[in-house]
Amino acid sequence: MSLVYLEYDFKINPLQPATDILIAELGEMGFESFVENETGLLAYILKSEWREDILDNLFVFQNPNFKISWTSKEIEQQNWNAEWEKNFHPIIVGDRCMVRAPFHEAIEVEYDIIIEPKMSFGTGHHETTHMMLQHILDNDFQGKSVLDMGCGTGVLAILAKKRGAGYTEAIDIDEWCFLNTEENVERNNCPDIKAFQGDSSLLDGKKFDVILANINRNILLEDIPVYVDCLKxxxxxxxxxxxxxDLDAISSKCAAYGLEFEKNLDKNNWVAAKYVN
Structure with a gap:
C-alpha cells in the first residue's frame, strides 16, 4: 500500500534567500522532501505527520521582504525517483570532487561520489553541504576518526573516508536518512562507515579526531557541549x-567550551565554520 503524502506548492518572491530559509524551517516541522522550481518550492510531508497548525509561526512568513503563498494537495508516493532525476544535477566541488546520481555519466575527478538522494538532505547542492565538502577537501583526514552528525545522505562521511579517514560514524535522527546513508555507503565502497539512527545521546563515551555537524542553529547550540566532550x-x-x-552566537558557544575559531566559508549568507581545540 502506498504512503499518502501532502504536497505543498509554495510560490516565492524573491526566490532567495526565502527558499533556503523555508526549507530549513519546514525540515524541522517534519517535511521530508523538497523540489525547487522556477516559481518556488514543492515540499512533501507524510499525511500522518501533518497537523492543522504546521505552518503557523514560521519565521520566513514574518519577513515583509518575502511574498509567499501556497496550495496543498494529497498525493500517493509514486514516480518520485523520476522527479529526482529531473531535478538532481551533478555538481563539482573545488574541481576535485563530483557528487552525482547513478544515472549521471562519470568524469575524471579525484573523488567521484555517487548519491541516490531519495528523500534525504545532502546531495551537495545546498550551500551548507557544498561548503562542508570543501572543508573536507581543504583539510587532512588521513587516519583520523570522524563523526558525521546529521548525516543526511552520508555524503560528508563518504568523502572523509575517501580522503583517508580511519574509523568513521554517520548518525541521523531520521530513519529515511539512516537507511539512505547505509545504501550510499555501500554504493561508494565504504563499508566500514558505521551508520546509526539517533541523536547526540548516542555519543556518550565516544571520542573523535574530527566532528562534522551540518544541522541547524538551535540543535548546534544545544549539542556543542556534547561535541566538545567527544572531541580528542x-x-x-x-x-x-x-x-x-548566527556565526557570533555559534563561535561564542564554542569558545565557552574551549574551542578556538579558525576560519569560515560563506555562500549566499550560509556559513560553514572550523573550530579547533
Missing part, C-alpha cells in the same frame, strides 16, 4: 546549517 585533544569541529548572522 587537538581535534577539529566543523559546523554548518546556520546563517552569517
Amino acid at each position: 585533544k587537538g581535534g577539529t569541529l566543523f559546523l554548518s546549517g546556520f546563517y552569517l548572522e
Whole structure:
C-alpha cells in the first residue's frame, strides 16, 4: 500500500534567500522532501505527520521582504525517483570532487561520489553541504576518526573516508536518512562507515579526531557541549546549517567550551565554520 503524502506548492518572491530559509524551517516541522522550481518550492510531508497548525509561526512568513503563498494537495508516493532525476544535477566541488546520481555519466575527478538522494538532505547542492565538502577537501583526514552528525545522505562521511579517514560514524535522527546513508555507503565502497539512527545521546563515551555537524542553529547550540566532550585533544569541529548572522552566537558557544575559531566559508549568507581545540 502506498504512503499518502501532502504536497505543498509554495510560490516565492524573491526566490532567495526565502527558499533556503523555508526549507530549513519546514525540515524541522517534519517535511521530508523538497523540489525547487522556477516559481518556488514543492515540499512533501507524510499525511500522518501533518497537523492543522504546521505552518503557523514560521519565521520566513514574518519577513515583509518575502511574498509567499501556497496550495496543498494529497498525493500517493509514486514516480518520485523520476522527479529526482529531473531535478538532481551533478555538481563539482573545488574541481576535485563530483557528487552525482547513478544515472549521471562519470568524469575524471579525484573523488567521484555517487548519491541516490531519495528523500534525504545532502546531495551537495545546498550551500551548507557544498561548503562542508570543501572543508573536507581543504583539510587532512588521513587516519583520523570522524563523526558525521546529521548525516543526511552520508555524503560528508563518504568523502572523509575517501580522503583517508580511519574509523568513521554517520548518525541521523531520521530513519529515511539512516537507511539512505547505509545504501550510499555501500554504493561508494565504504563499508566500514558505521551508520546509526539517533541523536547526540548516542555519543556518550565516544571520542573523535574530527566532528562534522551540518544541522541547524538551535540543535548546534544545544549539542556543542556534547561535541566538545567527544572531541580528542587537538581535534577539529566543523559546523554548518546556520546563517552569517548566527556565526557570533555559534563561535561564542564554542569558545565557552574551549574551542578556538579558525576560519569560515560563506555562500549566499550560509556559513560553514572550523573550530579547533
